[in-house]
Amino acid sequence: MGSSLLNKDFGIDLGTANTLIFVKGKGIVLREPSVVAINNQTGEITAIGDEAKKMIGKTPESLSIIRPMKDGVIADYDTTSSMMKYYIGKLNVQSWFGKPDVMVCVPSGITMVEERAVIDATKQAGVKNVYPISEPFAAAIGAGLPVWEATGNMVVDIGGGTTEVAIVSLGGIVTSQSIRVAGDEIDEQIRYYIKKEKELVIGESTAEKIKIVLGSAKPTSENDRMEVRGRDTVFGLPKTVEVTNSEIVEAISDTIQSIISVVLNTLENAPPELSADIMDRGIVLTGGGALLRHLDDVIKEQTKIPVFIADNPLDCVAIGTGKALDDIEHFKNSPNIARRNILN
Numbered sequence: 001m002g003s004s005l006l007n008k009d010f011g012i013d014l015g016t017a018n019t020l021i022f023v024k025g026k027g028i029v030l031r032e033p034s035v036v037a038i039n040n041q042t043g044e045i046t047a048i049g050d051e052a053k054k055m056i057g058k059t060p061e062s063l064s065i066i067r068p069m070k071d072g073v074i075a076d077y078d079t080t081s082s083m084m085k086y087y088i089g090k091l092n093v094q095s096w097f098g099k100p101d102v103m104v105c106v107p108s109g110i111t112m113v114e115e116r117a118v119i120d121a122t123k124q125a126g127v128k129n130v131y132p133i134s135e136p137f138a139a140a141i142g143a144g145l146p147v148w149e150a151t152g153n154m155v156v157d158i159g160g161g162t163t164e165v166a167i168v169s170l171g172g173i174v175t176s177q178s179i180r181v182a183g184d185e186i187d188e189q190i191r192y193y194i195k196k197e198k199e200l201v202i203g204e205s206t207a208e209k210i211k212i213v214l215g216s217a218k219p220t221s222e223n224d225r226m227e228v229r230g231r232d233t234v235f236g237l238p239k240t241v242e243v244t245n246s247e248i249v250e251a252i253s254d255t256i257q258s259i260i261s262v263v264l265n266t267l268e269n270a271p272p273e274l275s276a277d278i279m280d281r282g283i284v285l286t287g288g289g290a291l292l293r294h295l296d297d298v299i300k301e302q303t304k305i306p307v308f309i310a311d312n313p314l315d316c317v318a319i320g321t322g323k324a325l326d327d328i329e330h331f332k333n334s335p336n337i338a339r340r341n342i343l344n
């Protein structure tokens, strides 16, 4: 990213787990975890992104690892602002050539105060024109769905902190629901299960790895298993245990069911014409959670509707946020249309 961007518009997916930036005409130029390491004595930032994520669970007392976004919204304003400033600074935008338009995604269930915080944090990073776009709407664009047409499209975006389910038609969200339950909660359930059933304390990163390597929404035919290291809850010493796929399926089943309930509720609220479209066109999964094995199958079994995983599900929101820049007038003229429910 050495060369400067002369008044290039860009879109930001400021996620609970990952922050991505899409520059118009270039594509995704930044993809880093939303993690910051701070020196407790001086308050200075020691590492941001990948470098900070590697430190999780391994820091001395003098360092704290902060994930400034929680449940899709800003939990720590100052740290989010610094992180954005750092990432946007890396783009090297020459603002004196004009003001870039910046799209930033926000969860559909966000409050006005939370949304204001996201806009202000982006402005603090040195850009002037900030347009919020609803995360599931951006996900639908990024998944290549025809969001501007008179057709019902259903998207389920499962991120780190939030799951957003929306039905999109004619350039707006017709109905949407979200819960602050997604990948992080799945990791938390894995930690809880392993502590309770195996008497082993594991860190966040290990839980995420177990989910990615071993997890699935229903048992896999391979009967996968892996060795997991952590600290014995009784003796306090390092210990290794074996964990199987079926144990992880059991550990995360309630969380998976909460996510599927939101899909079912949203379908129940769909206007009949759009329900018919969704029956034909299917449901599209985006976000990192879409990669959980067999999640598509389980949603299909319960909804009786075809389910597809978008290409590059982790990138859909960022791609959609960036592509929405092509229709920036739409957001300038009717800023609420892609954010609020257009029927109620």
Ligand SMILES: Nc1ncnc2c1ncn2[C@@H]1O[C@H](COP(=O)(O)OP(=O)(O)OP(=O)(O)O)[C@@H](O)[C@H]1O
Pocket (backbone or CB within 6 Å): 013, 014, 015, 016, 017, 018, 019, 071, 072, 073, 158, 159, 160, 161, 162, 163, 182, 183, 184, 208, 211, 212, 286, 287, 288, 289, 290, 291, 292, 293, 313, 314, 317
């Ligand atoms: N192969 C995989 N299987 C299961 N989960 C995965 C996989 N790869 C990534 N994830 C999970 O996806 C989540 C991150 O997804 P994503 O980057 O879409 O979220 P985000 O946009 O940062 O979060 P949010 O939308 O809630 O703000 C993490 O919980 C991560 O563990």
